[in-house]
Amino acid sequence: MLKILKYSFYDLMRSRWSYVYFLFYLLLGIVLLFLNNDLSKAVITLMNVIIILVPLIGTIFGVMYYYNSREFTELLLAQPVKRSSIFLGQYFGVATSLTMSLIIGLGMPFVFYGIFNSSAIWDFSLLLITGAFLTFIFTALAFVIALSNENRIKGFGYAILLWLFMAVIYDGLFLMSLLYFEDYPLDKFSLVATMLNPVDLSRVLILLKLDISALLGYTGAVFQKFFGTSFGLILSFVMLVFWVVVPTFFIWRIAKRKDF
Amino acid sequence: MIEIKDLYKKFGKNEVLKGIDLSIKEGGIFSILGPNGSGKTTLIKAILGMVLPDSGEISINGKSLKNDFKYRDKIDYLPQIANFPGNLKVNELIDMIKDLRASQATKDEELIELFKLQPFLNKKLANLSGGTKQKVNLVLTFMFDSPLIILDEPTSGLDPISHLRLKNLIFSEKEKGKTILVTSHILSFVEEIADEIVFLLEGKIYFKGTISELKSKTEQPDFEHAIASILSASYA
Numbered sequence: 001m002l003k004i005l006k007y008s009f010y011d012l013m014r015s016r017w018s019y020v021y022f023l024f025y026l027l028l029g030i031v032l033l034f035l036n037n038d039l040s041k042a043v044i045t046l047m048n049v050i051i052i053l054v055p056l057i058g059t060i061f062g063v064m065y066y067y068n069s070r071e072f073t074e075l076l077l078a079q080p081v082k083r084s085s086i087f088l089g090q091y092f093g094v095a096t097s098l099t100m101s102l103i104i105g106l107g108m109p110f111v112f113y114g115i116f117n118s119s120a121i122w123d124f125s126l127l128l129i130t131g132a133f134l135t136f137i138f139t140a141l142a143f144v145i146a147l148s149n150e151n152r153i154k155g156f157g158y159a160i161l162l163w164l165f166m167a168v169i170y171d172g173l174f175l176m177s178l179l180y181f182e183d184y185p186l187d188k189f190s191l192v193a194t195m196l197n198p199v200d201l202s203r204v205l206i207l208l209k210l211d212i213s214a215l216l217g218y219t220g221a222v223f224q225k226f227f228g229t230s231f232g233l234i235l236s237f238v239m240l241v242f243w244v245v246v247p248t249f250f251i252w253r254i255a256k257r258k259d260f
Numbered sequence: 261m262i263e264i265k266d267l268y269k270k271f272g273k274n275e276v277l278k279g280i281d282l283s284i285k286e287g288g289i290f291s292i293l294g295p296n297g298s299g300k301t302t303l304i305k306a307i308l309g310m311v312l313p314d315s316g317e318i319s320i321n322g323k324s325l326k327n328d329f330k331y332r333d334k335i336d337y338l339p340q341i342a343n344f345p346g347n348l349k350v351n352e353l354i355d356m357i358k359d360l361r362a363s364q365a366t367k368d369e370e371l372i373e374l375f376k377l378q379p380f381l382n383k384k385l386a387n388l389s390g391g392t393k394q395k396v397n398l399v400l401t402f403m404f405d406s407p408l409i410i411l412d413e414p415t416s417g418l419d420p421i422s423h424l425r426l427k428n429l430i431f432s433e434k435e436k437g438k439t440i441l442v443t444s445h446i447l448s449f450v451e452e453i454a455d456e457i458v459f460l461l462e463g464k465i466y467f468k469g470t471i472s473e474l475k476s477k478t479e480q481p482d483f484e485h486a487i488a489s490i491l492s493a494s495y496a
Contacts, residue, residue, distance in 0.1 A: 007356055014347040071343030075400075077310045079360050080333035259271070260310040 001085035001092075004076070008093025012065070018101055021057060025105025033113045039120040040210065043127060046106070047206045050131045051199055055138040056163050058098060062142025063159045065094045067152050074260055087143070087255040088248070095139040099132045106131075126209050130202040133240045137198050138163070140247035147254045166199045174200070187222045194223075195236070198243045205236055261286040261408065261439050262307065267316035269302055276302045278463035280316070286407075289430065289440045291450045294460035295491060300443045301340065303460065304410055307441075308337055320408070333361065338401040340412040343393070346386030350377065350396055353385060357400050368403040374425055375399060391417040402429060409433060409440045415449055427453060451483045459487075461494055 012018050028049065032042040069090065076086045106128065115121050142159050149155035174193050178186055194200045208227050226232040267280040276299045284290055292300050305311040307318060309325055309332065318325045325331060344353055354368050372378060375395040380388060388396070394417045401409070411430075415423055430453055434440060444450050450457065451471060459467040459474070467474055467490070471483055480486040 003360055011345045011347050069345060071339070071341055072345050074310065074339055075344070075357075076360070078308050078332060078335070078337035078339065079357065080330050081360060082329050257312065259312060260305065 001082075001089045004081065004086055004089025005093045005096070008065075008069075008090045009097050012093060012097040017061070018097055021098065022101040022105045025102055026108060029106045029109030033109050039113070039115070039118055040123070043120055043123050044210060047127055047203070047210075050102075050127060050134070051203050051206075052167050054102065054131050054134045055167055055199060058095070058135045058138030059142045059159045059163045060156075061098055062091075062094055062139040063146045063155055065090070066143055066146035067155065077260055083255050084252045087147070087251050091140060091143050091248070091251055094143075095136045098135045098139065102131050102135065103128050123206070123209055127206055130205060130240070133244065134198060134202055137240070137243045137247070138166075140244060140251060144247050144250045144254065147251060147258060166197055170197050171200065191222070191226055195239050198240060201236055201239060205233075261321060263317075263319045263322075264303075264307075265317045267303075267306060267318065268314045269299075269306065269311060270314060276463055277306070277313070280460075280463070280465060282458065282465060282468070284439065284441070286439055287434075287437050288455040289434055289442060289453050291454035291457045292441060292443045292460060293450065293457055293487065294466075298460040299463045300460055301412060304337075304412055304441065304443065307410065308332065308335065333363075334406050334408055336401045336404050336406045336409045338397055338409075338411045338414055340416070344385040344396070346384060348385055349382055350385060350388070351381040353396065354399065354403070358403075361404060363404055366403045367405075368399055371399040371402055371429075374429070375422060391419060391422070394418055395422060398426065398429075402433070407438055409438055411440065411442045411444075413444055414442065415444060415446055423449075447484050447487060459490065461490070466490060466494075 028046070032045055033039070036042050036045075073086060073090070077083065110124060115124055141162060145158045145162065146155045149158060174190075177193075178190065181189075194204055204223055204227060208224055227236060262282070262284040264280055264282040267277050268275075269277040276297075280299075280303060292303065294300050302311055306313050307320075307325075309329065320331055320334070323331065348356070358366055358368070372381070375398065377392070377395055377399065380392055380396075385393065385396070398414065401411070414426060414430075418426060427449075430440060430442075442450070442453065454471065456468070456470055457474065458465060467477065469477075471486075474486050475481070475483065478486040478489045480489050
């Protein structure tokens with residue numbers, strides 16, 4: 001698997017899109033920091049961008065990479081290599097290179113700005129860690145979608161829908177159900193609902209770390225009470241890992257049974 | 261060498277292979293023929309483990325292929341469409357496949373010389389023409405010394421000289437006692453190289469034997485007409 005990962009990674013490192021993605025983050029980091037001059041504010045803005053954009057890029061890149069390398073995958077399938085190694089290798093190759101673009105692209109301006117001497121270092125690290133998780137989660141989901149759909153257009157469609165659902169629609173449904181059932185105690189429901197969507201989970205994790213939970217009112221207090229504890233934090237990370245592991249398992253399973 | 265027993269495969273509602281029984285002995289060139297959609301590529305892919313049969317058994321040298329992947333080390337496969345990652349250079353691709361097979365004994369330099377690929381070694385695969393890609397494909401296939409070679413439409417996109425070189429290459433591999441499976445639509449090519457042909461029709465084996473046997477069976481003077489008479493009989 002490591003060999004496939006290595007080659008997928010090299011292949012992507014040379015692709016124009018990896019650089020576009022990298023330069024985008026570099027530019028974003030520079031603009032936010034040097035025009036804004038406030039680390040905490042920059043981190044919040046970045047969070048909003050990352051929470052929406054990272055899943056989108058992960059999904060699109062994952063689907064695109066899978067469909068574009070189809071013939072090459074067939075070449076690999078005829079080699080004495082295990083099926084699961086091919087697909088897991090490709091998946092980790094894509095996810096790793098995207099994560100690298102994110103971490104290096106954002107990391108460089110922050111390092112030059114002097115993040116290491118600032119108290120925002122932990123917020124910033126958390127931001128990068130959740131960004132990395134989101135990349136791995138959504139790339140894996142994209143691979144699952146692409147593997148189960150032979151038709152590219154359908155595959156792209158489902159992938160975009162998935163992103164739209166996770167990033168936008170889920171929140172809408174969540175809010176509507178909160179309004180609709182406002183007569184009932186909803187703390188547990190909202191906690192669980194947040195845990196079940198990696199995008200929401202990442203957002204809440206970062207927001208609470210930034211100590212602006214006061215803005216969230218009563219819910220914020222409930223969330224702070226839960227996510228602020230080490231138990232809540234660990235549980236959140238377990239959930240994020242879970243969100244990586246489950247789709248990865250599906251990649252393995254679908255790849256094993258698929259005809260090429 | 262290859263034993264196929266009662267092989268069935270369908271894609272959705274489309275039954276592609278309907279009970280194939282085939283045994284291919286070691287050494288010689290076998291050509292798999294058949295009209296479009298008769299299941300040639302599916303059969304080859306089943307041997308390679310890329311298509312998983314619904315039922316039936318395939319074994320190579322007495323070993324079942326189920327849940328095995330190492331046996332592919334003994335097969336060189338030329339896919340029908342040569343498409344490679346565009347960001348790689350030709351020599352990087354060759355090194356990569358060598359690395360994946362962890363094989364030392366290769367003759368890639370000889371083959372690069374044969375197909376005159378030196379000027380392209382440092383070019384990206386995305387910038388190569390279809391014929392040149394097919395030559396790279398051929399180098400990747402023939403550079404290992406495996407006892408079984410499977411070629412799916414090997415002549416597509418090749419110029420006449422390369423075509424000739426490919427034919428000589430196939431013959432020299434046969435001299436070494438290898439088993440070679442070829443699918444092709446170019447009948448003159450098949451007639452020249454094949455020791456035995458297998459004719460697939462609607463997912464079943466219609467005929468297996470030498471070309472002269474086929475001619476006498478169909479009572480036709482030449483190979484092309486023999487094939488044509490099978491096809492017109494089946495579509496009539």
